[in-house]
Amino acid sequence: MERIPILKMGRFLLVSIQVDMHDRLALQLQDDLTTRIAETGAQGVLIDISALEMVDSFIGRMLGNIAAMSSVLDARTVVVGMRPAVAITLVELGMSLPGVQTALDIEKGMELLAAVSG
Amino acid sequence: MADSRLSEIIRANEADILSSWMSSQLQSLVTRRELLSEADLHRESRDFLAALSRAASQGGVVEITSPSYAAVRDFLASLSASRARQGFSPSETATFVFSLKQPLFTQIRKSTTDVHALADETWAATVLLDKLGLFTAEMFQKTREQLIITQQQEMLELSTPVVTLWKGILALPLIGTLDSARTQVVMENLLQRIVETGSAIAILDITGVPTVDTLVAQHLLKTVAAARLMGADCIISGIRPQIAQTIVHLGVELNTVTTKATLADAFAVALKRLDLRVTNGQAATAAPAPAPARAANGAAETTGV
Numbered sequence: 404m405e406r407i408p409i410l411k412m413g414r415f416l417l418v419s420i421q422v423d424m425h426d427r428l429a430l431q432l433q434d435d436l437t438t439r440i441a442e443t444g445a446q447g448v449l450i451d452i453s454a455l456e457m458v459d460s461f462i463g464r465m466l467g468n469i470a471a472m473s474s475v476l477d478a479r480t481v482v483v484g485m486r487p488a489v490a491i492t493l494v495e496l497g498m499s500l501p502g503v504q505t506a507l508d509i510e511k512g513m514e515l516l517a518a519v520s521g
Numbered sequence: 522m523a524d525s526r527l528s529e530i531i532r533a534n535e536a537d538i539l540s541s542w543m544s545s546q547l548q549s550l551v552t553r554r555e556l557l558s559e560a561d562l563h564r565e566s567r568d569f570l571a572a573l574s575r576a577a578s579q580g581g582v583v584e585i586t587s588p589s590y591a592a593v594r595d596f597l598a599s600l601s602a603s604r605a606r607q608g609f610s611p612s613e614t615a616t617f618v619f620s621l622k623q624p625l626f627t628q629i630r631k632s633t634t635d636v637h638a639l640a641d642e643t644w645a646a647t648v649l650l651d652k653l654g655l656f657t658a659e660m661f662q663k664t665r666e667q668l669i670i671t672q673q674q675e676m677l678e679l680s681t682p683v684v685t686l687w688k689g690i691l692a693l694p695l696i697g698t699l700d701s702a703r704t705q706v707v708m709e710n711l712l713q714r715i716v717e718t719g720s721a722i723a724i725l726d727i728t729g730v731p732t733v734d735t736l737v738a739q740h741l742l743k744t745v746a747a748a749r750l751m752g753a754d755c756i757i758s759g760i761r762p763q764i765a766q767t768i769v770h771l772g773v774e775l776n777t778v779t780t781k782a783t784l785a786d787a788f789a790v791a792l793k794r795l796d797l798r799v800t801n802g803q804a805a806t807a808a809p810a811p812a813p814a815r816a817a818n819g820a821a822e823t824t825g826v
Contacts, residue, residue, distance in 0.1 A: 487712030
């Protein structure tokens with residue numbers, strides 16, 4: 404079964420979503436990521452969704468959930484590289500993900516993570 | 522009415538009808554002579570009369586939707602379209618057809634002495650010309666509507682420019698009422714430019730938005746939320762005093778967004794967030810400035826700190 408790789412970079416975890424998300428993959432990611440945060444004691448999670456072209460309300464909610472769960476485990480989540488079409492879809496669905504921090508690209512996301520996690 | 526002699530009458534007296542019709546048209550168009558030359562009008566009138574006579578001989582004189590009137594309808598459609606573009610009024614355009622009545626009736630009167638036949642013939646001609654006149658007015662209206670739709674689309678495209686104020690700072694001066702269709706265009710343009718330029722700050726200037734109601738505010742907040750999802754911060758500027766009052770009266774929550782009174786204030790905030798500074802050229806020269814590269818005119822320069 405395919406999985407989304409979770410890479411460790413210093414104090415942070417890097418998740419790059421390169422395939423179309425379906426519901427089971429999203430749940431698997433949620434599971435894997437919380438496990439890895441607990442194992443590594445990571446202080447921040449960077450989720451790159453620049454290759455993600457389609458979202459539905461479930462994926463949107465999952466992004467919010469992952470941020471909330473990471474926050475419980477004391478890791479900040481930054482979502483980077485969201486495409487315009489995806490952003491518009493999420494807003495039209497009424498999901499503006501208030502608990503999630505965002506950045507334009509990985510570089511800015513890393514700076515933001517470094518700033519917020521001290 | 523199939524045995525109407527209208528076509529016969531027109532054919533027999535074409536020259537007379539044409540000349541008196543022309544003079545009555547020229548009289549009513551006396552102020553519009555610069556838009557339409559007499560030669561053009563003469564040609565149009567002659568063509569119309571010929572088409573009408575042909576149609577009346579084939580298809581009777583009452584039903585203008587029948588195939589035999591197709592040529593007449595096409596002629597009137599193109600005529601009213603060109604009149605609409607030239608700036609004639611609807612009544613001036615319809616007068617083209619209605620002014621034919623008098624010369625035509627004169628010829629009908631001359632053609633018969635029987636009172637009943639005269640009345641029937643006149644009535645048939647009136648009905649026919651009324652229908653053609655109304656058709657002309659309708660076509661005129663259609664052309665105008667088409668023009669309006671085209672202009673609306675052009676305005677939509679023109680009215681949403683996204684400008685780069687500085688590296689990393691975009692500005693979006695909004696002019697005109699913000700409805701759903703425009704919000705969509707604005708949002709798409711802005712987000713696309715954010716991706717292209719990698720800008721982290723976008724200033725939405727609503728100085729040119731005449732009224733802000735709950736719907737407009739909701740559209741603004743949607744745009745801000747979408748930009749934030751992509752990782753760009755929005756500042757709303759150009760809020761006039763009346764609009765500030767309206768927003769509070771309506772109970773719209775703009776707390777989540779930075780708002781500034783003028784675009785200049787918003788730009789200052791944006792520069793501050795990017796850790797940039799505008800200094801006076803002379804002051805910078807007087808102080809031992811560490812930055813070696815300065816703007817040549819020295820009027821304003823920006824230095825990373």
